[in-house]
Each structure stands twice: as structure tokens, then as C-alpha cells.
Amino acid sequence: MLLDDYLSRRGVRDDCEISLVMPFGTPVPPSPDTSAALLTAFAERGIEFVPGRRVSSLDPGRNVAVLDDGAELPYDLFLGVPKHRAPDVVLESGMATDGYIAVDSRTLETRFADVYAVGDVATVGVPKAGVFSEGAARVVAVSLIARVQGGEQPPAYDGRGACYVEFGAGRVGRVDVDFLSGPKPTGTFQEPSRVLVAEKQHFGASRSARWFNH
């Protein structure tokens, strides 16, 4: 939608086609409301949504993306998220099973005593997103401090996180997802608003200040 916005501002949107290919059946499976809002927004902007498909290869000679069912999508600009994998140092550490480090999703403990894994390298049952890495790291930090200082252990990691959704034209919505506390993942959607624009700005700025001191 940011691309739609950009191309519209450049005055060339009508000369372009935008297709979004993803392996999920809906844009945000745990939140039907968010998915519905996104599908409506895609339709309004003439963005083609191709669900349930992966890009299996690119043919740069012909400028064609080949999908996993053999269908071909021509492109001038291809923007892709590469297949995710843990870094070699993790794979070679002996801690990984099937490419990732298995943990107790409530405590982030690995099967090795006093070794925890958080973030994209760990198999927790949540998507691989920074917001979940941060939440899991917080549980581990509180747990370690409690062990050192003799305090109470924190509640189990709940797999909750929020993602801001850019609708273009400066409009920002939000989806809150909960992957672990119930029997199945759930999500709630907040419509785009000015409050959320300011909230997202603060979300980024506060982390930048905390992590990088600027």
C-alpha cells in the first residue's frame, strides 16, 4: 500500500500493476478483521492478492517470478522476503534441531542447562517478528534477574505482540495478536487513526532511544 501511495504520488500508478503473493490464505490469519480490512484496501487500490502461494524461483532473463504451482508473474520490480534460516553459527552450534533451537515456550529455556534462546533462532510457536523477540527477551531478563536476586519468577511468556499496519496516505492501523495464551491464535484490529500514527512514531523513537541512544 506504501508502493501504491508512492506510485500514485509520482502520477504513474495507472501504468503499473501490483501483486502480493503470500503462502497464507489471508493476510493476517489470526485476525479475520485485519485480513478483511486489508483485502478491502487492496481491492480499493487495485492490488492483486495471490493467497496460498510461494514464489519458488525467479527467471531474471525473462523478468518472471515462478510460483509453486507453476504460474508465472511478470515483473519489472521484484520485492521479496527471502526464505528464513538461522545463522550458520547457530546451525553449527549443536543446539539446533530442524534448523532452529527448540525452547520451552513459557520460559525460553533450551534443553541445555542455563541456556536460553530468544528471537528468530528459537522455535517458540510465534511468528518470527521483532516484537515477539522483544517480548520473549523481557521474560528471560526478568527470570535471570529473579534468579540472581532471589525474587519471583515472571509469568509464562504469552506470545502477545502488536503490529502497526500502514494503509498508505499516512494512515496507520494496528493488530494485536495473542499466539500462546489461548487454545488458538487470536487477533484484534484497530482501524487507522491519527492516534495510531503518533503511537507508531513513539514506538519506533522510544526503541531507537533505548537501544541506540538516539
Ligand SMILES: Cc1cc2nc3c(=O)[nH]c(=O)nc-3n(C[C@H](O)[C@H](O)[C@H](O)COP(=O)(O)OP(=O)(O)OC[C@H]3O[C@@H](n4cnc5c(N)ncnc54)[C@H](O)[C@@H]3O)c2cc1C
Ligand atoms: C523484510 C522484513 C520485514 C520485517 N518487518 C517486521 C516488522 O514490521 N515488525 C516486526 O516486529 N518484525 C519484522 N521483521 C522481523 C524482525 O526483523 C526479526 O524477527 C527480528 O529482527 C529478529 O531479531 P533477532 O534478534 O532474533 O535476530 P536478528 O535481528 O536477525 O539479529 C541476529 C544478529 O546476529 C548477527 N549474526 C549472525 N551471525 C553472526 C555471527 N557468526 N557472529 C556475530 N553476529 C552474527 C546478524 O548479523 C544479526 O545482526 C521483518 C523481517 C524482514 C526480513
